[in-house]
Amino acid sequence: MRHFVEELEQLKSKLLEESALVESAIYRSITAVVQKDEALARDVLANEVRINQIEIEIDDAAVSLLALQQPMAVDLRFIISTIKINNDLERMGDLAVNIAERALSLLGEPVVKPMVDIPHIAALVQSMVRKCLDSFVNRDADLARSVLSSDNAVDELRNASFHELISFMERSPGNIRQAVDLLSVVRNLERIADHATNIAEDVLFLTKGIDVRHHAEPRV
Amino acid sequence: MRHFVEELEQLKSKLLEESALVESAIYRSITAVVQKDEALARDVLANEVRINQIEIEIDDAAVSLLALQQPMAVDLRFIISTIKINNDLERMGDLAVNIAERALSLLGEPVVKPMVDIPHIAALVQSMVRKCLDSFVNRDADLARSVLSSDNAVDELRNASFHELISFMERSPGNIRQAVDLLSVVRNLERIADHATNIAEDVLFLTKGIDVRHHAEPRV
Numbered sequence: 281m282r283h284f285v286e287e288l289e290q291l292k293s294k295l296l297e298e299s300a301l302v303e304s305a306i307y308r309s310i311t312a313v314v315q316k317d318e319a320l321a322r323d324v325l326a327n328e329v330r331i332n333q334i335e336i337e338i339d340d341a342a343v344s345l346l347a348l349q350q351p352m353a354v355d356l357r358f359i360i361s362t363i364k365i366n367n368d369l370e371r372m373g374d375l376a377v378n379i380a381e382r383a384l385s386l387l388g389e390p391v392v393k394p395m396v397d398i399p400h401i402a403a404l405v406q407s408m409v410r411k412c413l414d415s416f417v418n419r420d421a422d423l424a425r426s427v428l429s430s431d432n433a434v435d436e437l438r439n440a441s442f443h444e445l446i447s448f449m450e451r452s453p454g455n456i457r458q459a460v461d462l463l464s465v466v467r468n469l470e471r472i473a474d475h476a477t478n479i480a481e482d483v484l485f486l487t488k489g490i491d492v493r494h495h496a497e498p499r500v
Numbered sequence: 501m502r503h504f505v506e507e508l509e510q511l512k513s514k515l516l517e518e519s520a521l522v523e524s525a526i527y528r529s530i531t532a533v534v535q536k537d538e539a540l541a542r543d544v545l546a547n548e549v550r551i552n553q554i555e556i557e558i559d560d561a562a563v564s565l566l567a568l569q570q571p572m573a574v575d576l577r578f579i580i581s582t583i584k585i586n587n588d589l590e591r592m593g594d595l596a597v598n599i600a601e602r603a604l605s606l607l608g609e610p611v612v613k614p615m616v617d618i619p620h621i622a623a624l625v626q627s628m629v630r631k632c633l634d635s636f637v638n639r640d641a642d643l644a645r646s647v648l649s650s651d652n653a654v655d656e657l658r659n660a661s662f663h664e665l666i667s668f669m670e671r672s673p674g675n676i677r678q679a680v681d682l683l684s685v686v687r688n689l690e691r692i693a694d695h696a697t698n699i700a701e702d703v704l705f706l707t708k709g710i711d712v713r714h715h716a717e718p719r720v
Binding site: 456457 | 563566567570572573576577580583584587662666669670673676677680683687
């Protein structure tokens with residue numbers, strides 16, 4: 281059996297591979313919506329299999345490490361964080377697939393005003409995803425905390441988009457199908473932000489051993 | 501320190517307490533929508549704190565058990581399953597809160613036809629939740645498998661509701677706000693079903709040590 285430190289490094293590198301796949305899926309799915317790019321949307325659907333596969337590999341490796349190595353303290357926290365982050369990443373991949381499906385459904389529709397807010401929310405959510413993953417790699421508690429403080433901004437943008445999309449539907453029933461798809465895109469982006477927040481909380485648990493869930497630590 | 505078996509029993513009983521709270525939150529939130537019952541919706545919002553608190557208690561207890569007892573084989577699988585199921589239960593509680601918020605928003609609106617499908621979906625989802633929790637308590641792999649086979653039925657009902665709600669909006673723009681709330685209720689129910697499916701998969705992992713995620717095992 282390889283040395284424990286090597287096994288941990290292997291686990292970390294698999295998680296980074298997964299996170300790169302997930303970031304790319306999110307980026308492509310959003311671009312597919314905004315630029316009406318069918319090929320990008322289909323890429324996201326095709327790559328889901330790889331994300332699902334790597335999720336299982338990571339989970340198996342983490343459980344084996346717990347079973348065979350009986351790690352203590354900081355290594356134990358690292359492995360448990362990996363199990364949780366792995367779960368969040370896989371769900372973010374599913375949400376990117378949902379967005380890609382909406383992109384395909386929106387292909388035939390004209391580009392409309394309510395789209396304007398989606399790139400804005402998407403940019404904020406992508407920055408949260410990048411920061412939470414960087415905070416994990418560098419064990420950077422300050423960066424993780426900055427992700428928590430973005431979550432409220434996403435909620436506000438979500439609410440504004442919802443109102444805008446409802447007015448858009450009320451103005452013309454012909455807009456309804458498109459608006460329902462766009463509502464779904466916004467909701468999926470919001471859920472990706474929720475998972476980024478979960479990961480940031482896990483990073484704080486990992487770096488400081490404190491539990492910041494449910495606002496146990498004041499958000500900036 | 502208490503005996504390991506006692507600690508495991510304590511962990512299991514906390515998870516059962518959490519699952520009872522979550523089942524009750526789901527039941528109340530749906531009843532609040534269907535019967536326009538404001539008091540029930542407010543109950544759900546008030547009880548979220550307790551679910552969040554017990555989630556942290558379970559996570560802490562599970563991590564301590566892993567750290568201090570270094571359990572092997574079936575106990576290790578039980579503790580890891582508990583960490584995952586705990587996470588799913590807490591999110592199901594959040595989804596019940598979302599539904600309760602939609603119930604409050606819908607209070608002033610007249611009862612309309614598209615409501616007819618929501619009790620139907622809700623009944624199916626509640627039965628999945630009950631079965632996945634029972635399958636965990638009794639380590640009943642067959643019951644867990646029956647939850648997996650219900651997931652497609654929920655997706656079909658969801659699609660039918662979406663089409664019905666979109667037609668409802670197209671018939672009259674005055675219906676749009678209400679229909680958007682009802683779309684949200686349906687989507688939250690679907691997500692609760694997804695978490696019930698996750699729990700059923702964890703029960704299969706626990707009972708047989710096989711991984712059925714991502715359809716590795718054929719669904720009935």
